[in-house]
Amino acid sequence: MDLYAGNTYWDKTLTSQFNFEKLSHNINSDILIIGAGISGALCAYILSSNGLKVTVIDKDKIGHGSTAANTGLLQYSSDKRISKLIKEKGLEDGVLFYKMCLEAMDKLTTIIDKLESETDYRLRDSINYASEKKDRKLLFKDYEYLSKFDFPVEFLENDELKEKYNINKTAALKTWHDAEVNPFKLVQALTKKNIVQGVKYYEHTEIDLDRIMDKQVHTKEGHKINYKSIILSTGYTKIYPVIEDKCITYRTYAFCSFPMNEHLWKDNAMIWETNIPYLYFRSTPDNRIIAGGLDEEINEIVYDEKKIMKKAEKIARKIENIFPHLHIDIQYAWNALFYGSKDGMPFIGRDPINPNLYYLLGYEGNGTCYSVAGSLILNDIIKGKKNIYENLVKVNRT
Numbered sequence: 233m234d235l236y237a238g239n240t241y242w243d244k245t246l247t248s249q250f251n252f253e254k255l256s257h258n259i260n261s262d263i264l265i266i267g268a269g270i271s272g273a274l275c276a277y278i279l280s281s282n283g284l285k286v287t288v289i290d291k292d293k294i295g296h297g298s299t300a301a302n303t304g305l306l307q308y309s310s311d312k313r314i315s316k317l318i319k320e321k322g323l324e325d326g327v328l329f330y331k332m333c334l335e336a337m338d339k340l341t342t343i344i345d346k347l348e349s350e351t352d353y354r355l356r357d358s359i360n361y362a363s364e365k366k367d368r369k370l371l372f373k374d375y376e377y378l379s380k381f382d383f384p385v386e387f388l389e390n391d392e393l394k395e396k397y398n399i400n401k402t403a404a405l406k407t408w409h410d411a412e413v414n415p416f417k418l419v420q421a422l423t424k425k426n427i428v429q430g431v432k433y434y435e436h437t438e439i440d441l442d443r444i445m446d447k448q449v450h451t452k453e454g455h456k457i458n459y460k461s462i463i464l465s466t467g468y469t470k471i472y473p474v475i476e477d478k479c480i481t482y483r484t485y486a487f488c489s490f491p492m493n494e495h496l497w498k499d500n501a502m503i504w505e506t507n508i509p510y511l512y513f514r515s516t517p518d519n520r521i522i523a524g525g526l527d528e529e530i531n532e533i534v535y536d537e538k539k540i541m542k543k544a545e546k547i548a549r550k551i552e553n554i555f556p557h558l559h560i561d562i563q564y565a566w567n568a569l570f571y572g573s574k575d576g577m578p579f580i581g582r583d584p585i586n587p588n589l590y591y592l593l594g595y596e597g598n599g600t601c602y603s604v605a606g607s608l609i610l611n612d613i614i615k616g617k618k619n620i621y622e623n624l625v626k627v628n629r630t
């Protein structure tokens with residue numbers, strides 16, 4: 233099953249830095265991570281930084297899964313708005329979840345500081361504007377919760393939004409501690425660091441995920457791997473039985489423009505709206521626009537380039553409606569699978585049956601932020617420490 237189709241952008245910004253061998257014999261591993269996308273890379277970094285011995289295995293090349301299709305907006309605000317989350321999960325859990333995300337964003341900033349290679353990580357403000365006049369109320373409710381619990385947030389009324397950001401909408405929330413990144417460069421940079429920290433990598437090695445045994449897995453070619461703990465960071469390649477009835481599958485569209493001549497918008501903020509599915513967009517260091525949206529609830533991608541481009545054009549015209557001074561020419565356009573969860577939270581934690589099996593599945597739009605939070609949670613669980621967030625995101629939650 234392909235995770236995306238079309239013409240993606242990030243793989244054009246850097247060629248793969250590594251060629252790891254395929255596994256051709258039996259091995260033993262303390263921590264075995266399956267999947268070398270952004271989740272596997274971050275998890276390997278956090279676990280190896282904490283003294284654990286880690287092996288990472290991917291059936292393809294590292295960073296070529298959904299990570300290559302990711303648009304690289306990193307935000308502490310979740311797709312599930314805080315007021316909605318509080319309504320569904322209660323005040324304590326709603327606030328705790330947002331706290332987990334804010335801490336993960338700050339942790340990611342400290343991780344980036346330690347990497348030697350460029351990742352195009354830039355701290356950015358986010359602007360979440362009201363798509364419709366009636367959404368002002370929704371934004372204000374979120375603002376009240378966020379400000380009450382000291383999250384970095386500001387409420388912008390129409391006049392301020394227009395004056396400062398040139399956006400003519402009723403209102404918006406401004407948040408910060410958010411960032412943009414080139415996810416492909418981030419995986420390569422983390423991998424470089426991970427190797428120095430002793431992490432062992434194998435590429436082109438597929439694990440049989442339907443036959444995970446107590447402390448042993450097999451490659452599709454029949455080699456055995458004995459593990460003490462196994463972490464599945466396989467993204468959207470497989471929906472595991474334990475989360476099957478809790479997730480939602482989508483197809484989503486994205487594009488990257490040619491570099492723009494015009495000044496884009498204030499502070500190159502990352503912009504998204506209150507409508508669902510939402511339009512979202514950001515800039516790149518060479519003044520391109522990357523945008524996405526138009527999610528459809530279907531678990532398959534399209535290969536027809538004309539159809540992909542038509543959707544991308546639709547997204548571009550929406551941006552031009554907000555910023556009429558822009559004329560967007562699309563250079564790359566793609567569509568991809570994208571998985572969410574019914575309660576808006578990712579799936580992270582121990583398998584209810586096999587105590588040595590863990591999931592790191594950052595479902596929902598904030599996948600990267602969740603991967604950081606999830607890696608910290610798994611690090612604690614594996615080390616036998618209690619983590620205050622583990623119950624929120626555990627895979628067998630009701």
Ligand SMILES: Cc1cc2nc3c(=O)[nH]c(=O)nc-3n(C[C@H](O)[C@H](O)[C@H](O)COP(=O)(O)OP(=O)(O)OC[C@H]3O[C@@H](n4cnc5c(N)ncnc54)[C@H](O)[C@@H]3O)c2cc1C
Binds near residue numbers: 270290292596599
């Ligand atoms: C269009 C789009 C835009 C997005 N935008 C954002 C965004 O702006 N911000 C954000 O935070 N998130 C975003 N996301 C979500 C984000 O992409 C994902 O959460 C994240 O990339 C998933 O990374 P991952 O490492 O979990 O998965 P992947 O990158 O898919 O990595 C999983 C890896 O597992 C490997 N694998 C699978 N099965 C096996 C097996 N049996 N044996 C060995 N290896 C295996 C695969 O080869 C793959 O390399 C977006 C997603 C999409 C599709």
